[in-house]
Every structure is written in structure tokens, then in C-alpha cells.
Amino acid sequence: MTAWAHGAVRRWAVVGALVGVLVGLPAVVAALPAEDADVPAARLRDAALASGSVGHSGYAVSAGGLSLPVTDRLTRVADLLSDRTTMRVWWRGPDEHRVDVVTAAGETGVHRDPGGTWTWDFETLTAARGEPASLALPAPPDLLPAPLGRRLLSEAADEELTRIGARRVAGRDALGLRLEPAEEAASVDRVDVWVDRATGLPLQVQVVAEGARTPALDTRFLDLDLAVPAASVVAFTPPPEAFVGAAPDTADLVAEAGRRAGRLPLPLELAGLGRRPLEGVPAAVWAYGRGVTLLAVASVPPRLAGGLRAAMRSSPEAVTDDLGVRLSAGPLGLMVVDVPRGGAYVLTGTVTLDALAAAAAALPGAAP
Missing domain, CATH: 2.50.20 (outer membrane lipoprotein receptor (LolB), chain A)
Incomplete structure (x- = not known):
């Protein structure tokens, strides 16, 4: 082995040792x-x-x-x-911060300002305003x-x-x-x-x-x-070469249901949890509970619930009965409740499967 090769081995050994120290620190x-x-x-x-x-x-x-x-x-x-x-x-305050998500493929930055957010994809040079x-x-x-x-x-x-x-x-x-x-x-x-x-x-x-x-x-x-x-680190202005567009609609299934479903009078209490108003939430979405124990319920058209129901039934841990199908993922519970005359309810929250079943049985038109 040449002297240069010996030196290279030593250099990489030092690099490896430093990486080990940083990982273990x-x-x-x-x-x-x-x-x-x-x-x-x-x-x-x-x-x-x-x-x-x-x-x-x-x-x-x-x-x-x-x-x-x-x-x-x-x-x-x-x-x-x-x-x-x-x-x-980089956090200056609740309405002024920046968060970069680092992955093997690159980084995506979310820049928050009082008016909304910029999402910047470093790889595709795409900026989206939400x-x-x-x-x-x-x-x-x-x-x-x-x-x-x-x-x-x-x-x-x-x-x-x-x-x-x-x-x-x-x-x-x-x-x-x-x-x-x-x-x-x-x-x-x-x-x-x-x-x-x-x-x-x-x-x-x-x-x-x-x-x-x-x-x-x-x-x-x-x-x-x-x-x-520094404010300059958090602020974002799309560069000239960026493709700028609006952020995609990130509203979840329940939010879309709230925009498109009819307003049904739901009980003021479900599974022992009282109803709570939430500002800015569609009127067709009802929320229950307090603190870390929350339950959201919405009446949805069959098409919106179909994909979710099929995905849940593919899990061996799903529970299916006359009320519908329910599933837990750690502390998060999810349930699709069929309504005989068409449509469905979607329930989700940090409640047990028994609580989901009790809530489903109390929904208008859902009990078998």
C-alpha cells in the first residue's frame, strides 16, 4: 500500500470516528x-x-x-x-416561523407569516401559497x-x-x-x-x-x-425561476363532508362526551370532548366514504358489524357508519372502539 493510500485510510478513519461521535452525542x-x-x-x-x-x-x-x-x-x-x-x-413566534422537512430526496420548507404559509419544494422549485x-x-x-x-x-x-x-x-x-x-x-x-x-x-x-x-x-x-x-431566515419570497401556485386543498374527508353534506341534527352528547363548538369548522361537522379526548362526526355522501371504508376493511384488525366498520391505530379511532337510506357517517378521534360503537348507535338513522 502506498503512502498516499495509507494517508487516505487514516483520513477516512478519522471521518468515521467523527461521524460516530456525532451520532452518539x-x-x-x-x-x-x-x-x-x-x-x-x-x-x-x-x-x-x-x-x-x-x-x-x-x-x-x-x-x-x-x-x-x-x-x-x-x-x-x-x-x-x-x-x-x-x-x-426557526421560530420567531406562532405566526412567524419556518420548518424544513429533511428527507433523502431533499427538503421541503414551510414558511409561516401572519397572512398564511408558503410551502417551498427545493427539488421541484415549486412554491405554493396557502x-x-x-x-x-x-x-x-x-x-x-x-x-x-x-x-x-x-x-x-x-x-x-x-x-x-x-x-x-x-x-x-x-x-x-x-x-x-x-x-x-x-x-x-x-x-x-x-x-x-x-x-x-x-x-x-x-x-x-x-x-x-x-x-x-x-x-x-x-x-x-x-x-x-433573524427575520430574513424565516421570511420567504419565491425566486424568479420558481413555479408559483395555490396550495392544494388540504381539508380532510370530514371537512369536505362538511361542505357537501346536509346538516343533520346530531345529539348534544355522544359516548359521554359533550358537544363543543369549533370556530371555522363547517356546520355539518360536529365535535365532542375536551383536551386530548376528542371525537369528530360528519354525515357524508356514499362516494366520499367508500374509499375509506374499503381501506379499513382490508385491515385484519378492523371490526365490522351491523353499525359499520371501525379501526384503531394506537390512540386514534376511525369508524364509517352506514345509513340504510344512503350516505354514511364518519367518526374519528382519540376514543376507544367501544366509545365509537356507543356513539354510532346514538346517531340518527344509523342504529340497525
Whole structure:
């Protein structure tokens, strides 16, 4: 072997060692002891809810374990909630931030401003403009630990919260907060949120379904800088060579049903959950529950429910009876209820299969 070859081997050995150190560094940092603090659970929740204005940037990763039925409407959502998603975030505030989703094929950036969002595909040079929607399919920015943690804690009652110690997340001391929903219909066993001791920023969120040992969703920061990013990094203007268009309609099956289906008077309570109004949601979509225990119901035409029903029935874990077909994916329940005179109901939410059946039996015209 020549001297040059020996040098090349040594150089690549050094590169390999550095890569090994970088890959192992998060685990090493996480293993360092975290300093706990005597902060009551309710006060820690309040600190997390007030952290929306905390500027930061960094890397985050989300790992989902939900096996959703795949249809032409749910493919992206199924991938998002069942795969590993790596994200870079620059956060100036709830209405001014940027999230880049990093994949083997490239990056897709979502730039939020007060008027809406720009979605920029680096590979295809395509920019799409969208407006904020009250009811839309989940997107990668929704799985960032900070906004997700705030959303899940937003209606948590004091008696549902307990402290669970501390750990190191992204090299910072994070105080543990556990939410155990009180509703009997809940399919979520617990939500663990690890909150930055200094700022209240949620750094890690784990959602565990009833009876499960591993989280159905685990999202966390790997690296975090608490400096406010520059406005120029977050802002977006389509470059001259970009193809610019409107963002595709991301409304899910329930939202489309709400625009096209008739308005039926549904019960004020289903499966022990009271109805709740949601601003901006179509009138034909009814929502029930509180906190992390939610149920959405809509009456839909047969064509809209057909693809979803077929995809659900292909799962060996689907339950089919006189009411329709229902399926659970971790804490998420989904049901299509047939109506004898035509049409169907779609029910979805973080409730058990028994709760879905009880709700379906109470729907007008749905009981056998």
C-alpha cells in the first residue's frame, strides 16, 4: 500500500470516528443527570402554554407508530404518523416561523407569516401559497415538540396532571409533566411532556395509547438554540425561476363532508362526551370532548366514504358489524357508519372502539 493510500485510510478513519461521535452525542448528552426543580405540575403546564413567544431554532425528530388506512386522501398523513420525520425549525413566534422537512430526496420548507404559509419544494422549485385553516390534515410542523406540547396541554385540568421527574433533552434540563385524561372514552393512556426548566418550552412529547408499552408518537429536539432567529431566515419570497401556485386543498374527508353534506341534527352528547363548538369548522361537522379526548362526526355522501371504508376493511384488525366498520391505530379511532337510506357517517378521534360503537348507535338513522 502506498503512502498516499495509507494517508487516505487514516483520513477516512478519522471521518468515521467523527461521524460516530456525532451520532452518539445525543444519547451521551441525554444520559447526563438532569437537575430537577420543585415546580408544581399546574405551574409547569402554565409555563409551557406561555412559551409560544420563546424564539428558538434547532433540529427535531418525530417518530410515529400509527398504522392508518391508506387512501388517496390519507397517504401523506399515514406516512407522517407512521414514519420518522426530521425537521429543522426557526421560530420567531406562532405566526412567524419556518420548518424544513429533511428527507433523502431533499427538503421541503414551510414558511409561516401572519397572512398564511408558503410551502417551498427545493427539488421541484415549486412554491405554493396557502391560508390558515381551522380544519386541515396534519402537517410536519404540527409534530414539532413545542407547538404539539402546548396543544395537548391547552385544556388539561389540574387533577389530570402529575410531575414525573426530569431528564436531559437536547442538552438541557427538562422537567417531566404527565397528563392522564379523565374521560372514560379516552384511548390515550398518558401524554408525557418534557418542559425546558428555564423557558417553559416543551422539548419532548410522548403519546401512549391505552394498553400500549411504547409511545404511538415521540417527538423531540435533538439540538436547540434559544436565540431568536433573524427575520430574513424565516421570511420567504419565491425566486424568479420558481413555479408559483395555490396550495392544494388540504381539508380532510370530514371537512369536505362538511361542505357537501346536509346538516343533520346530531345529539348534544355522544359516548359521554359533550358537544363543543369549533370556530371555522363547517356546520355539518360536529365535535365532542375536551383536551386530548376528542371525537369528530360528519354525515357524508356514499362516494366520499367508500374509499375509506374499503381501506379499513382490508385491515385484519378492523371490526365490522351491523353499525359499520371501525379501526384503531394506537390512540386514534376511525369508524364509517352506514345509513340504510344512503350516505354514511364518519367518526374519528382519540376514543376507544367501544366509545365509537356507543356513539354510532346514538346517531340518527344509523342504529340497525
